[in-house]
Amino acid sequence: MRLSPRHILLVDLLKGLSITLKTLFKKPVTVEYPRKRVQLYASFRGRHALVRDPVTGDARCVACLKCSQVCPSRCISIKFEDDPEKGVRKLISYVIEALRCIYCGYCEEVCPVGAIVLTEWFEYSQSTREAFLFDKERLLQNWDAFVKTFEGKVYTNKFWNLRGVPESLKPVFKREGIDVKLRGEAS
Amino acid sequence: MPERKLQYKEELFSTEDPFFTPFEIQMGPQHPSTHGVLKLRLVLEGERIVDCEPEIGFLHRGLEKLAESMSYTQVLPLTDRLDYISAMNNNTGYALAVERLLGIEPPPRGKFLRTMVCELARVASHLLWLATHALDIGAMTVFLYCFREREKILDFFEDICGARLTVSYPKIGGVRLDVEMGTLERIYDFLPEMEKRLEEYEGLLSENRIWLERTRGVGVISAEEAIAYGLTGPSLRGSGVEYDVRKHFPYDAYPDLDFEVPIGKNGDIYDRYLCRLKEMRQSLRIVKQCIEKMPSGPVCAENSPDLDMLISKRAPVAMAKGEIAFIGFPFERVNLVPFGELYSAVEGAKGELGFYIVSDGTGKPYRLHIRAPSFVHISALPKLAKGHFLADLVSIIGTLDIVMGECDR
Amino acid sequence: MTEGLLKEIFENFNQEIFEVGEFRGQLYLILKDRNSIKPLMRFLKERSFNHLQTLTAVDYSQLGRSYRFEVVYQLYSISNRCALRVRVPLKEEENIESIVEEYPSANFFEREVFDLFGIRFTGHPDLKRILLPASWKGHPLRKDYPLEPEEKPEDFLSLKEFKEILATHGIK
Numbered sequence: 001m002r003l004s005p006r007h008i009l010l011v012d013l014l015k016g017l018s019i020t021l022k023t024l025f026k027k028p029v030t031v032e033y034p035r036k037r038v039q040l041y042a043s044f045r046g047r048h049a050l051v052r053d054p055v056t057g058d059a060r061c062v063a064c065l066k067c068s069q070v071c072p073s074r075c076i077s078i079k080f081e082d083d084p085e086k087g088v089r090k091l092i093s094y095v096i097e098a099l100r101c102i103y104c105g106y107c108e109e110v111c112p113v114g115a116i117v118l119t120e121w122f123e124y125s126q127s128t129r130e131a132f133l134f135d136k137e138r139l140l141q142n143w144d145a146f147v148k149t150f151e152g153k154v155y156t157n158k159f160w161n162l163r164g165v166p167e168s169l170k171p172v173f174k175r176e177g178i179d180v181k182l183r184g185e186a187s
Numbered sequence: 188m189p190e191r192k193l194q195y196k197e198e199l200f201s202t203e204d205p206f207f208t209p210f211e212i213q214m215g216p217q218h219p220s221t222h223g224v225l226k227l228r229l230v231l232e233g234e235r236i237v238d239c240e241p242e243i244g245f246l247h248r249g250l251e252k253l254a255e256s257m258s259y260t261q262v263l264p265l266t267d268r269l270d271y272i273s274a275m276n277n278n279t280g281y282a283l284a285v286e287r288l289l290g291i292e293p294p295p296r297g298k299f300l301r302t303m304v305c306e307l308a309r310v311a312s313h314l315l316w317l318a319t320h321a322l323d324i325g326a327m328t329v330f331l332y333c334f335r336e337r338e339k340i341l342d343f344f345e346d347i348c349g350a351r352l353t354v355s356y357p358k359i360g361g362v363r364l365d366v367e368m369g370t371l372e373r374i375y376d377f378l379p380e381m382e383k384r385l386e387e388y389e390g391l392l393s394e395n396r397i398w399l400e401r402t403r404g405v406g407v408i409s410a411e412e413a414i415a416y417g418l419t420g421p422s423l424r425g426s427g428v429e430y431d432v433r434k435h436f437p438y439d440a441y442p443d444l445d446f447e448v449p450i451g452k453n454g455d456i457y458d459r460y461l462c463r464l465k466e467m468r469q470s471l472r473i474v475k476q477c478i479e480k481m482p483s484g485p486v487c488a489e490n491s492p493d494l495d496m497l498i499s500k501r502a503p504v505a506m507a508k509g510e511i512a513f514i515g516f517p518f519e520r521v522n523l524v525p526f527g528e529l530y531s532a533v534e535g536a537k538g539e540l541g542f543y544i545v546s547d548g549t550g551k552p553y554r555l556h557i558r559a560p561s562f563v564h565i566s567a568l569p570k571l572a573k574g575h576f577l578a579d580l581v582s583i584i585g586t587l588d589i590v591m592g593e594c595d596r
Numbered sequence: 597m598t599e600g601l602l603k604e605i606f607e608n609f610n611q612e613i614f615e616v617g618e619f620r621g622q623l624y625l626i627l628k629d630r631n632s633i634k635p636l637m638r639f640l641k642e643r644s645f646n647h648l649q650t651l652t653a654v655d656y657s658q659l660g661r662s663y664r665f666e667v668v669y670q671l672y673s674i675s676n677r678c679a680l681r682v683r684v685p686l687k688e689e690e691n692i693e694s695i696v697e698e699y700p701s702a703n704f705f706e707r708e709v710f711d712l713f714g715i716r717f718t719g720h721p722d723l724k725r726i727l728l729p730a731s732w733k734g735h736p737l738r739k740d741y742p743l744e745p746e747e748k749p750e751d752f753l754s755l756k757e758f759k760e761i762l763a764t765h766g767i768k
Contacts, residue, residue, distance in 0.1 A: 012394040019390050020328055029335050041342075045349045070495045072261040104264035104355045109363075110494045118349075158349070158364050244727040251712075252736055256743055287620055414646050414674070417701025430647070430674050527619040530650065530670050530681065543668070545654050553659075558650040566704040595727060 043158035044120040045103045048096050048134060049143035051115055051155075059140060061115040063089040067107035075100035076107065096139065098132045109159040117157055119146040209237050216245050220323045220581045223591030225565070229580075236580060239572045241565050246595040254555040258496050259285050259524070260359060262555065267353040269557065270593040273312035273536040275304045275344075278357040280533040283438055284542040285359045287531050289524060291491055295440075295482045297361030302440040303477040304347065304356060305533075306470040307374070310381070311340045312536035313467050317388065320460075320585035324401055329391055336384055339377060346370050360491020375478050378471050385467060393461070402456040406571045406583040409454060416570060417563040420538030421462045422587055426454035432534040444476050456586045496550050524548060537561055537588050561587075561594040601643055601678060609636055624681040633669075633684055634693045640671060641698045645680065647672040651705035653713045655739050664688050665715055669695075686715065694720040712737040 006012070031038055040046075050059045063080035079092040108117050119142065126132060134142070214227040221227070224245035230238040250269070254262045266281040267274040279301055286293065293301070318333035341351040347366055348356040356363055392398045408418070413426045423430055431448045433441045449465035451458030524546050532541040538560025545554040564587045571583050602623075606613070612632040613625050627633065649670040657664050663685035672679045686692060694717035695702050706717045707726040714735040717723060725732065734741055 007396070012396055016391045016395055019387055023332075029338075041346045041349070043349045044345060066495055070261065072257060072264050102264055102353065103350060104353075105349060106261075106264070106494055244725075244729070247727045249736065252741075252743060290620075411646075415700050417648060417699075419647075428674065435674075435677060528624075528654075528668075529620050529622055532649065539649070541650055541670075543650060543652060543670070547659060554654045556650065556652040562704060562708075563701055566701065 040120045040122070042120070043118075044122075045105050045118040047119055047121040047124050047142055047146075048098065048101070048107075048139060049117055049119045049146055050094070050136065050139040051117055052140060052143055059091065059094070059115060059136060060113050061091050061094060062113055063091045064112065066110050066112065067116055070106045070110045071101075072104060072106065073100045073102050091136070094136045094139065096134045098134055099129065105159050108157060114157075114160060117143075117155075119143070121146055121149075207232065214580075221584060222319060222589055223594075225584075225589065225591060225594075227568075227580075229577075231577065234576050234578075236572050236575055236577065239569045239580070241568055243562075243565060243591070243594055246591045248596065250596045251555055251557065254552055256551065258492075258550045259552060260492055260494050260496055262552065263358060264353070264355040266557075267355055268592055269559065269596065270312070270535055270537060270540070270561075270590050271352060272315050272590060273308035274352060274354045275301075275308035275356060276312075276533060276535040276540065278355060279305050279439070280531070280535065280540045280542055282357050282359045283533060284529065284531040284544050288527065288529055288544055288546060289359075289492070291360050291488050293361040293439075293488050293491075294485050296484045297486045297488070298440040299477050299481050300362045300366060300486060301357050302444070303374075303474050303481075304344070304362075305439070306473045306477070307340055307343065309536045310467050310470045310474075311337050313463050313470075314340075316463065316536075316585075316588050317460075320582070320588075321392065323581045323585050324398070326392065326395075326398070329388060332384070332387065332391075336381060343370065343374055343377075346373075358487065358491070361485075361487035363487070365486050371478050371481065374474065378475055381471055382468065385464065389464065393464075399457065401579075401582060402460060402586075404453075405456050405575065405579050406586060407453065407455045408567070408571055412570070413454065413567075416567040418538070418567055419560055419563070420534070420536075420588075421459055421466060422538065422564060424449065425451035425459035425462045427452055432532050432539050436532060438531075438533060440477065443480070444473055446473050446476075456582055459586050492550075524550060528554075532558070535560060535593075537590065537593065538564065540593075557596055559593040559596060561589045561591070564589060565594060601673075601676065604643065605636075605639070608639060612636070622679065622681060624683055626683045626685065630684050630686060630690065630692045633682070634695065636682065637669075637695045637698050640680070643673075644675050645671040645673045645678075647674055648699040648701050648705075649679075651702050651709065653709045653715055653737075655713065655737065657739050661685075665713060667692060667709065667715065691716045691718050693718055694723075696720055711735070714738065 050061065052058070053060045063078060065078055065080075068074075068076040068078050075097040077093075077095045077097075079094075080089045081092060083090045103118065105118055116139075121142070209230045209232045211228065211230050214221060214229055216224040216226045218225075226242040226245070228240040228242065229236060248268075250265055253265065257265075263278060263281060266277045269277045282301075314333040314337045318330040318337075321327075321329035321333075344354055344356075345351050347370060348354050348364055408416070408426055410426045410428050413423050414428060414430075418426075419430065419432075427450055429448065429450055434448060446469045449462045449469070451462050526546060526548050528543070528545040530541055530543045532539050534540075539558070540560060541558030543554075543556040543558065544552050547553040568583065568587065571587075572580050575583070605625075606616075609632065612627055612629060614628040615626040617624055617626075627636070649672050651667070651669050653665050653667045655665055665686040665688075667684045667686060669682040669684075670679070671682070684692060692715065694706055696706070696719070703721070704726065706720055707723060709715055710717065710720075710723055711725045711727055712735055724730065728736070
C-alpha cells in the first residue's frame with residue numbers, strides 16, 4: 001500500500017483539499033449578528049411576560065398558584081389576599097427569579113387564564129443579578145416591549161393546548177388568542 | 188512504521204529498571220480536549236502513559252436527590268440536562284420508564300414523533316462528536332462543517348418545541364406538541380442534503396493517511412473485555428458485539444421500522460468512527476421512514492398524568508378552590524401510582540441510558556437512579572490508555588464520547 | 597432457553613433465595629443473606645449473564661421495613677436475551693462483598709454507592725469517594741440527609757432574601 005501510485009501521488013490528501021476548495025466558492029452560512037437578526041419561530045421559550053388583559057389593562061392573573069406549584073425550579077413567588085365582597089382573590093405581588101428558571105414552559109402550559117407566557121425575546125442581559133428579579137410591573141413592561149415587535153392582532157401560543165377537550169369547550173382565549181391592543185386605545 | 192508502533196506497546200515497564208523515572212501530571216478539569224470537566228491524574232514516563240486515573244464529580248448537581256422531592260412530571264425537564272447534546276433521548280428514556288411503571292401506552296402518532304426526534308437528536312450528537320474528535324486530532328475543517336449541519340437540526344427542534352438544546356419535548360404518555368406538515372416537509376427535504384454532507388466528511392477523513400495513522404491500532408479493546416468493562420453503544424459495537432437496545436428491548440416505533448446496526452471488527456478508534464458514521468446514515472433512514480409512515484391522531488395518551496399531578500392524596504389547600512370551576516375536564520385524573528420498581532433502558536447517543544425507578548405509591552419517585560453510559564465508559568479509560576502516547580490519550584477520550592453532564596448527573 | 601437458565605438458578609440456590617417476583621414483566625430475586633452474593637454472581641457469570649447493566653442501592657428507612665438498605669444488581673445476558681434483577685437487603689452498618697473480579701464495570705458503581713449511601717464493599721481495590729470531594733461529610737442519598745443545608749453560606753441565598761437583606765441596609 002505504501003508504494004502504490006495512489007499513495008505516492010497523494011490522492012487521498014488531494015481529495016480532501018478539493019472538498020475544501022469547492023466549499024470556498026459556496027455562499028457562507030453565517031448570519032452577521034447584530035446587524036442581521038435570525039428569525040425565531042413561534043412559541044420560542046424566551047423572556048417571561050404577564051399578558052395585559054385587553055379589557056381591564058391589567059394582568060390577567062387570578063392567583064390560582066398553579067404556575068408556582070408546577071415550576072420545577074420553584075422560581076415563582078406569589079402573594080395574594082382574599083377579597084371578601086366579590087369572592088375572588090387579589091394579587092399582591094408576583095415575582096419570577098429569571099436566573100433560576102429553566103425555561104421548560106410548564107407555567108404557560110398549566111395557566112388556566114393565559115396570564116404568563118414565554119415570549120420570543122432573548123436579548124435581555126443585565127449587569128447585576130438583582131435586575132433579574134422580575135416583579136409584576138417589570139413583567140407587564142416585558143409584555144409591552146414584546147407587543148411592539150409583534151405583527152398581527154391576536155396572540156396565540158403553541159403550548160395552549162388542552163388534551164382531550166374538544167374545540168368548543170376550550171376557553172375563548174385558547175381558541176382565539178388574546179387581543180394584543182387594549183380596547184379604547186387608538187390603533 | 189507499523190512494526191515500530193507495536194514494539195513500544197508490548198514493552199512492559201519494570202520498576203526495578205534504574206532508568207524508570209515516572210512523573211505525575213494532572214490533566215486538569217479545565218482543558219480543551221477533555222470534553223467537559225474531567226480531571227485525569229497521569230503518570231508518564233517520557234511521553235508514554237504508565238497509569239491514568241480519572242477523577243469526576245465536578246458537574247455533580249444532585250439530580251437523583253432532587254428527583255425525590257418533585258413529582259414525576261416535574262422531573263422531566265431535569266433529565267434534559269443529563270446528556271445535554273441530545274436531550275430528546277434522555278426525555279424519552281425517562282418518559283418510557285414512567286410509562287412502563289404506570290401502564291400507559293402512547294398513541295401511534297406520539298410514538299412515531301418521538302422516534303423521529305430521537306433519531307434527529309442522535310444525528311446531532313454524532314455530528315458534535317465528530318466535530319470535537321476531529322478537532323482534537325487536528326482536522327479543523329470538519330469541526331466547522333459539522334456545526335453547520337447541527338445548526339439546521341437545532342433549527343428543526345426550535346420549530347417543533349420552542350427550544351434548541353434543553354427541549355423537554357417528549358412527555359409521559361407521548362409528546363407535548365403536535366408537528367405541522369410544513370415542518371415535516373422541511374425535515375424530509377433536509378435528509379438527502381445531509382447524506383451528501385456525510386459523503387463530504389468521509390471524503391475528508393476516511394481515507395486520509397494522517398487520520399489512518401492516528402486512529403488505526405490505537406485504543407484497542409477486545410469484545411469480552413468491552414462487555415466486562417460495561418461499554419455499550421457504538422464503543423461496544425466497534426469491537427464486534429451486536430448489542431443495541433433498540434433491537435434487544437424494542438420501544439416506541441422501532442419494531443415497525445427497518446434499519447441495520449453497524450458492527451466493527453478490530454475494536455480500535457477507526458472502527459468506532461466508521462460505526463458512528465454508518466449509524467448516522469441509518470438514523471437518516473429511520474427519520475425518512477417515520478415521516479413516510481406517520482399516522483394521524485392524538486399525540487399524547489388520554490390517561491397520562493397532568494402537569495400539576497398531585498404528589499399525595501391530600502391535595503394542597505390552594506388547589507382545592509380555583510381552576511376547575513370554569514373548565515370541565517372530561518377525563519379522569521391519575522393520582523395514584525402503583526407500588527414497585529423497574530428498570531428500563533433506551534439507546535442514547537452514547538450508549539445504554541437506563542432509569543431505575545422505585546415507587547411507593549405517591550406522586551413522587553421514591554428513588555430514581557440513572558445509569559449513564561459516560562460514567563461507565565470513563566472506568567474503561569485506564570485500561571484503554573495504558574502504554575499509549577500522550578497524544579493518543581486525547582483521541583481515546585474523544586472516541587469514548589464522554590459527556591460530563593451525564594457522567595456526574 | 598430462559599426457563600432452563602432460571603430453573604438452574606433456582607435448583608442451585610434454593611436456600612439462599614428469599615423471594616422471587618415479577619413486576620411489569622421484569623423478574624427479580626431477593627436474597628436472604630448477603631454472603632451468598634459472590635457465589636451467585638460467579639454462577640451467573642458462567643451462565644452467560646455477562647452484562648451488568650446497573651448496580652445501585654435504595655434507602656428504605658421511610659417505608660418501615662426490617663432492613664434499611666437494599667443493593668440492587670441488574671444483569672443481562674446478551675446471547676440469551678434474558679434480564680434478571682438481584683436484590684440484597686442490608687441492615688445498618690453491614691458490609692457486602694465486592695464483585696469487581698467478575699464484573700470489572702462494577703468498580704465505579706460500587707464507589708458511587710459508597711459515596712452516596714455509605715455502604716462499604718469489602719475487597720474493592722480502591723474504595724473512595726467519586727462524585728463528591730474527598731473531604732465531604734455525610735452521605736447525601738440517605739433519607740435523613742436534608743435537601744438544603746440548614747445554615748446557608750453567603751452565596752447560596754436566593755435573590756429574594758438577598759434583596760431583603762439589602763433593603764434593610766437601605767440599598768435598593
